[in-house]
Amino acid sequence: MELRGYLVGSFPRPAGLIKLLRDYSKGKTSFERLEHEFETTVNRLVRLQAENGLTYVVDGMLLWDDLFRPLSxxxxxxxxxxxxxxxxxxxxxxxxxxxxRLTFRQSLDAKFFNPDGVHAFKLILPDPYTAAVLSEDRWYNSLEKQAYDWAACLAQTASSLEKVEQLQLTAPSLVFEKIPRDHLEIAKECVRMVKEKVRCELMLHMPFGNLSNILPEVLDFPADVIGVDVFKTRLNSLAEYSLDKRLYLGVLDGRNTLMEDVETTVRILEGFFSKTGLKQADVGPSCELEFLPFESSEDKVKRLGEVLRRAAERL
Amino acid sequence: MKLFTAMEVGSLNKAPFIVRDVGRAVAEAERWGRMLGVENYEKLVEAVKANKATDEELRDWACLFGLRFFEKAGLDVVYDGEQRRMEMYEYPLYFVEGFEFRGIVRVWDNEYYKKAAVVKKPRLVKPYHVDELRFNKRHARRKLKVPVTAAYTLADWSFDEHYIKNTVGEDFFERQQRARGDFVHDLVVNVVRPVVQALASEGVDYIQLDEPAAATKPYESELVVESLNETVKGISTKIAVHICYTNYEALFPALLELKADVLSISCSNADTSKLGLDDEARVGFNVLKKFSEYSLPFKIAPGVVDVHTDFVETPELVRDRLLYAAKVMKDPGLVVACNDCGLRTRRWDVAFDKQVNLVKGAELARQQT
Structure with a gap:
């Protein structure tokens, strides 16, 4: 059983950073003080992920007010x-x-993505289909045209950044509810457009919904890793398919403070590997850790580290 | 019930005299006391001036001012603006064993709320809101409606460190679904229903169950409605259910089984300020068309006042919103005049003007019906 572990979204802000952001907006603190706190927190989070053996690290996306705001x-x-x-x-x-019409203007500001050159960083963006569905269209009058322009812009955004080892497209709109078949084709083409432009590993992660809604079609999407929220998708439903694509299994609940039992988690993974014949997979939280208090999110990373270590011992 | 009865929905901003600046506190106590006709308000003014008012006394005064606020505006059903409560989630949990606060979590941008985890089966330590209701009953001159946060919302806004742990099974998804039902059920039986029973036994005109989380998870709409119905089982007091800022269509068809007298929903936040009874002007009320497809077991209280803007709706705008609602529902007797939600986010001056015009607009609508 070979496991890689990493995160799939933003970290919550620690209390100190929340306060400084409020103070800064009221002119009660300096930019330098805010910047120092931000950098200190990023370093702390990157170190935490590295110490726990995560294959890729994120900078926490601490200044992303949501997944779309930096794109504006x-x-x-x-x-x-x-x-x-x-x-x-x-x-x-x-x-x-x-x-x-959506067009690329400039690369993401360094405050939104700034790999340190030491660790393997991943970049997280919305998938083009999700971005199109969740935006209000007052220009295209066509989901398809809008989605393709999102794909072109997001591909350019990703390819304009250096030192990206994994690009994650976050795609909850693909699984939250059943979507029409022609939408699935649009989403697939969008992923293809992004894949064509980027040189790194491409992950398509689908939190908050049941992957069965788009099985087996999603297995043909040109992504290197398919991310599954197993708190919304029955593991048994995945075992029905021939899985030749690398799966990311979100086995730690990113929306609950309960710390998963390491032994139980590894046992469930072993059962899944045995049923499917898989030899390798990726694991981590089901979604971004944004929904947890800061301290709990750190504990989740440590718990992920324990799962990875326990799984490695079983090899 | 008269046509277009005017009801408040819940919270008001804290009373204007609850401020550190003594001079301002005195001025606000005098101004609002006189304007609202609060009996003996001079005593408050003297106590604030002399810095002798205790926190408890200030809370009592704030509740009295809150009551008079709605009564003076002319509403038919009133409460105290929830002046004793800090908010609707954290406050009730202080009366319940089995929860521990874990920290703050983001709601949007840099806005956060304190979130608790259930760590054991919840147990009600003391029925909350009862002392508050008794105070309000002693002073109210109109019918009262007491708001209570309902079980589903308390569960949805909490972490679960107990039920999932105690649910067996090898599938994450199935364990979570079973745990969720058990958690909501225990909150109904052990916490919210006993509170509602205690309030009902005190004698009150309406109990309002607040479920802002109701349509967060469309696939749980049956659980939402079942839990509300279980909460009010055997209660003879009139029940209002308040669900705001959500996709109401996601709650159908489960909502048709709701055992309530009034369902209050938000509409004006998505509406225009144009006068008229056409669909374009009343775009925020289009959701009522879904309700009108069915024979509803409850009256509808569409919010005819937007609580998220300082714009004060004119009586004519309130009138048109009510008349449009009556037209869509095909029966003015099914429509209650309400705000979208509590007025906590507005200054008292703005909130008061909005309530005065709510009442005037309801009267205009009655005249034209």
Whole structure:
């Protein structure tokens, strides 16, 4: 059983950073003080992931107010609108309104992605289909055209950044509810467009929904890794298919503070490997750790490290 | 019940005299006391001036001012603006064993709330809101409606460190589903129903069950409705259910089984400020068309006042929103006049003007029906 482990989204902000961001917006603290706290936290999180044996690390995405906001400054054609619910969570994102043709303007600011050159960094972006579905279209009048332009822009965003070892496209809209077959084709083409432009490993992660909604078609998507939220997808339903693609199994609940039992988790994984004949897989949280208090999110990373170590011992 | 009865929904911002600046506190106590006709408000003014008012006394005064606020505006069903409560999730959990606060989690951008985990089967330590209701009953001059956070929302806004752990099985998904049902059920039986029973036994006109999380997980709409119905089983007090800012269609058809007298929903936040009874002007109320397809077991209280803007709806706008709702529902008797949600986010001046116009608009709608 060969396991790799890594995270699939943002970290929550620690209390100190929350306070400094509030103070900074009111002019009560300096940019330097805020920047120092931000960098200290990023270093702490990267170190935590590295110490726990994670294959790829994220910088925490601490200044991403949501998965779309940084794109409103990186791309032309977008405006930020009001709050919308982030799937079935008590968390809200600001919907983007497409007011003109989407075009790439500039690379993401370093505060949103700044690999240290030492660790293997992953970049996380929305998948083009999810971005199109969750935006308000006032320009294209066509989901397909909008999605393809999202794909072109996101591909350019990713390829404009250096030192990206894995690109993750976060695609909850593919699985949260059943989608029409022609939408699945659009989503697949979008992934192909991104894959064509990037040189790193490409992961398509689908939290908050049941992967069975798009099985087996999703196994033909041109992604290197398919990410599954196993708190929404029955593992047995995956075992029915011939799995020749690398799977990421979100076996740690990213939305609950309960720390998973290491032995039980490894045993379930062993059972799954035995049923499917898989020899390798990736594991981690089911989704971003944003839904947890900061301290609990750190504990989840440590728990992931324990799962990886226990699994390695069983080899 | 008269046509277009005007009801408040819940919270008000904290009373304007609850501020550190003594001079401002005195001025606000005088201004609002006089304007709302609060009996003996001069005593509050003197106590604030002399810095002799205790926190408990200030809370009592705030509740009295809250009651008079809605009564003076002319609403038919009132409460105290939830002046004793800090908010709707954290407050009740202080009266329940079995939860531990884990820290803060983001709601959006840099806004956070304190979130607890259930760590053992919840047990009610003391029925909350009862003392508050008794106070309000002693002072109210209109019908009262007491708001209570319902079980599904308490569960949805909490982490689960107990039920999942105690649910057997090798499948993550199935364990989580079973645990969820058990958690909500225990909250109904051990916490919320006893609170509702205690409030009902005190004698109150309405109990409002707040379920803002109701449509967060569309696949759990049956659990939401079942838990609400279980909560009010055997209760003869009139029941209002408040569900705001959500996709109401996701709750169908389960919602048709809801055992309530009134369902209050938010509409005005998505509406225009144009006058008129056409679909374009009343775009925020289009959701009522879904409700009108069925023979509903409850009245509908569409929010005709947006609580997230300082724009004060004119009486004519309130009227048109109510008349449009009556037209869509094909029966004005099914429509109650309400706000979208609690007015906590608005200053008292703005909130008061909004409530005055809510009442005036309801009267205009009655005249035209």
């Amino acid at each position: 400054t990186a791309l032309d054609g977008l405006e930020v609108d009001g709050l919308s619910r982030w799937f079935d969570n008590n968390v809200f994102f600001k919907k983007l309104v497409v007011k003109n």
